[in-house]
Amino acid sequence: MARAWQTTSDPAARFETRAATREAPWVKWTLIAIALSFFALFLLMPLAAVFAEALRKGWAAYFAALVEPDALAAVRLTLIAAGIAVPLNLVFGVAAAWAIAKFEFRGKHFLITLIDLPFSVSPVVAGLVFVLMFGAHGWFGAWLSEHDIKIIFAVPGIVLATVFVTFPFVARELIPLMQAQGREEEEAAIVLGANGWRTFWHVTLPNIRWGLLYGVILCNARAMGEFGAVSVVSGHIRGETNTMPLQVEILYNEYQFAAAFAVASLLALLALATLGVKAWVERHAGRASRTVQDDASS
Amino acid sequence: MARTTRVLPGFGPTLGLTLTWLSLIVLLPLASVFLKASSLSLSEFWNVVSAPRVVASYKLSFGMSLAAAAVNGVFGLMLAWCLVRYRFPGKRLVDALVDLPFALPTAVAGISLTALYAKNGWVGQYLDPLGIQVAFKPLGVMVALVFIGLPFVVRTVQPVLEDLDIEHEEAAASLGASRWQTFRRVILPVLLPALLTGFALAFARAVGEYGSVIFIAGNIPMVSEITPLMIITKLEQYDYVGATAVAEVMLLMAFALLFVINGLQAWAAKRTGRDR
Numbered sequence: 001m002a003r004a005w006q007t008t009s010d011p012a013a014r015f016e017t018r019a020a021t022r023e024a025p026w027v028k029w030t031l032i033a034i035a036l037s038f039f040a041l042f043l044l045m046p047l048a049a050v051f052a053e054a055l056r057k058g059w060a061a062y063f064a065a066l067v068e069p070d071a072l073a074a075v076r077l078t079l080i081a082a083g084i085a086v087p088l089n090l091v092f093g094v095a096a097a098w099a100i101a102k103f104e105f106r107g108k109h110f111l112i113t114l115i116d117l118p119f120s121v122s123p124v125v126a127g128l129v130f131v132l133m134f135g136a137h138g139w140f141g142a143w144l145s146e147h148d149i150k151i152i153f154a155v156p157g158i159v160l161a162t163v164f165v166t167f168p169f170v171a172r173e174l175i176p177l178m179q180a181q182g183r184e185e186e187e188a189a190i191v192l193g194a195n196g197w198r199t200f201w202h203v204t205l206p207n208i209r210w211g212l213l214y215g216v217i218l219c220n221a222r223a224m225g226e227f228g229a230v231s232v233v234s235g236h237i238r239g240e241t242n243t244m245p246l247q248v249e250i251l252y253n254e255y256q257f258a259a260a261f262a263v264a265s266l267l268a269l270l271a272l273a274t275l276g277v278k279a280w281v282e283r284h285a286g287r288a289s290r291t292v293q294d295d296a297s298s
Numbered sequence: 299m300a301r302t303t304r305v306l307p308g309f310g311p312t313l314g315l316t317l318t319w320l321s322l323i324v325l326l327p328l329a330s331v332f333l334k335a336s337s338l339s340l341s342e343f344w345n346v347v348s349a350p351r352v353v354a355s356y357k358l359s360f361g362m363s364l365a366a367a368a369v370n371g372v373f374g375l376m377l378a379w380c381l382v383r384y385r386f387p388g389k390r391l392v393d394a395l396v397d398l399p400f401a402l403p404t405a406v407a408g409i410s411l412t413a414l415y416a417k418n419g420w421v422g423q424y425l426d427p428l429g430i431q432v433a434f435k436p437l438g439v440m441v442a443l444v445f446i447g448l449p450f451v452v453r454t455v456q457p458v459l460e461d462l463d464i465e466h467e468e469a470a471a472s473l474g475a476s477r478w479q480t481f482r483r484v485i486l487p488v489l490l491p492a493l494l495t496g497f498a499l500a501f502a503r504a505v506g507e508y509g510s511v512i513f514i515a516g517n518i519p520m521v522s523e524i525t526p527l528m529i530i531t532k533l534e535q536y537d538y539v540g541a542t543a544v545a546e547v548m549l550l551m552a553f554a555l556l557f558v559i560n561g562l563q564a565w566a567a568k569r570t571g572r573d574r
Contacts, residue, residue: 005387011460015383020471021464027477028384035380036392038373042445043398045420046410053413092319099312103304111316113560117324120552122506123404124526125545128533129327132334137538139330164323187305196307218400225403227509228526232533245405245509252409252513261413264406271401278401279394 050268053261065262073239074247074263077155081230081243082223085162089219093170094212098200101178102186112175118167126164127232130157153235158243161229166219173215174208181207210285214278221274225267331549334542346543351519352528356547358436359525363504366443367451371497374451375489381452382459396452399445404509411442412514434516439524442510447500454496458489458570491566498562502555506548 007013015021023031055062065071096115100108118126132138134151144151151157185207189199205212227245234241236250244263251260335343346352380386381393399407415422415432425432432438462485470480508526515522523531525548532541 003387005389006385010385010389012381012383012385014464016385018464018468020468021383023477031376032380032384032386035373035377036386039377039392039395041421042441042448043395045414046407046445047395047398047402049410049414049420050406053410092316095312095319096316098308099316102306103309103313105313111320113556114320114324115316116556117328120502120506120556121328122508122526122529122545122548122552124508124529125331125506125548128529128541128545129330131533132330132538132542133327135538160323164327167323183306190305190307199306200308221401225401225406227403227405231508232530245403248403248405248409249513257413260409264403264409267403267406271398271403271406274401275394275397278397279390 047268047272050261050264053257054265056261057258061258062262062265065256065259066266068259070239070242071247071259071263074242074244075266077158077240077242078224078244080155081159081162082220084159085166085223086216086220088163089166090170090212090216092167093172093174093215096171097174097178097208098204100175101181102183115168115171118164123165123226123228124232126229127161130160130164130233134160152233153237153241155241157233158230158241161233162223162226165226165229166223169219169222170212170215173211173218177208177211178204210281214281214285217274217277217281221271224270328549331542331545334539335546338539338543343543346540347547351523352525352544354520355523355525355528358439358522359505362436362439362443362524363501366440366447366504367497367501369440369444370447370451370500371493374448374496374500375455375493377448378452378455378459382456397449399447399449404446404507405513407445408442408510408513411445411510412438415441415514433514434518434522436515436522438514438516439511439522442514443504443507446507446510447504450499450503451493451496454492454499455489458492458566461570462488488570491562491569495559495562495566498555498559502552502559505551505555 100112131152134140134144134157136145136152138152151160185203186199189203190196194202224243225245226243227249230243231246231249234243234246236242236246238250242250244267248260248264248267251257251263338346377392377396381389381396412419412433414420415425415438417423417426417431417433419433422431422433430437432441466484467480470484475483506526508524508530511524512527515524515527517523517527525544529541529544529548532538532544
């Protein structure tokens with residue numbers, strides 16, 4: 001009797017139905033059992049534990065922890081930081097992908113490596129670089145304090161650190177996609193008399209919309225969840241410079257575990273929503289856009 | 299090669315914007331690390347980066363990152379294999395959740411893993427009677443790094459496994475090879491570059507990881523302090539130069555890894571005939 005999961009539309013069917021590419025059932029099920037146990041231990045249980053711990057003291061305490069003024073301030077700051085960082089990196093990502101995918105020039109590979117750089121830098125170092133530039137003892141520290149501008153231990157520093165760590169996401173997603181699509185369609189539009197903007201809006205954008213959406217949601221997830229870089233530049237001033245992940249840390253270090261996990265559960269829901277959109281986008285755009293580089297992000 | 303006639307507009311502005319934004323946000327700030335560290339003489343720099351507590355943190359960071367990447371190399375390959383080759387219930391959900399470590403904020407992962415592996419946690423309560431302590435020990439660092447690194451291996455190996463030519467395996471089978479022989483002699487050599495790339499990506503990420511580790515590590519000097527934490531500790535003591543020196547070591551390490559990973563990816567592309 002065929003069951004729902006034994007569908008032939010699953011690409012794995014082509015391996016399972018041929019004697020040459022099939023393992024004995026006991027091998028198959030042993031491998032699945034080991035792989036899924038590992039999956040449950042390292043991915044499923046940490047996710048479940050967030051919600052279990054958040055609800056340990058009941059729903060009333062859960063919601064009370066969420067509407068607490070410092071928690072709300074943290075949510076607001078997280079939304080502000082992501083609301084600035086994501087659009088900035090969206091514009092940059094589209095521009096970079098246009099220049100790299102549609103034109104030939106020297107040093108292109110090197111430029112792509114440089115764009116990827118923030119992925120290889122430890123978040124702590126990412127925060128440190130802005131302290132070195134704008135902190136009290138930094139390059140611009142004296143000038144900033146003369147003009148009474150605060151960047152470090154204030155919102156601008158948090159936004160800067162967030163922009164840094166989310167810098168490559170959109171570009172990384174669009175460059176391979178636009179390279180694969182070539183430039184014939186755009187060239188045709190230009191030859192037929194459309195200007196550059198029109199060509200972009202009506203020819204390029206419809207072709208890249210799924211990849212763009214995917215890049216933006218990954219960028220947003222990282223922007224809202226960044227901890228290390230933001231922690232260095234924040235100064236941890238309650239209600240002022242605490243983002244949600246920092247609020248989680250503070251509550252946790254004060255042994256307010258249920259409250260810490262309550263705020264953490266919001267971030268976990270955001271992560272689940274991100275993965276949901278990602279799965280949905282992948283089904284719409286096909287698996288073609290999935291490459292190593294896409295996923296080797298964050 | 300610059301083409302003499304460009305049909306498409308916008309090369310100048312988009313490349314200009316790219317280079318400006320890249321310089322302002324990434325290159326200039328990173329350069330500040332090297333500038334600041336250069337205010338130390340070579341011997342001073344060496345004293346900072348070879349202090350016993352810092353060296354202990356390198357050993358922990360590198361050792362645990364290697365161990366975690368190795369664990370992920372084995373189980374990540376197994377998971378990718380099952381996702382590509384077998385049909386089983388709940389597969390779509392598993393496939394989607396593999397990316398959880400990319401999407402879940404590291405601080406959330408950190409406190410959750412700590413709760414799981416504490417003495418009274420879901421997992422810790424069974425390990426404690428066996429004398430195995432994970433939370434607040436170096437082993438806890440490894441557990442967090444396994445969590446962080448898993449998707450790198452799975453997502454690097456998975457597409458290569460999907461594109462594998464069935465004909466090679468059929469040829470091996472027709473020549474009398476067992477499945478295990480076919481895996482070792484035919485499949486693994488093709489997978490190896492991708493597997494090593496995934497391993498290196500997981501390792502590179504693990505070395506710099508901070509959020510998920512500090513909660514579970516216990517942060518005991520000389521025992522369970524990771525290198526990024528050394529930067530934070532020095533910053534908290536207003537030792538900016540010291541923090542920068544350690545950061546420079548980490549940056550040089552990251553650049554070296556980037557170089558290795560680029561090489562591995564080029565090798566993988568060549569071995570599998572895939573375009574990067």
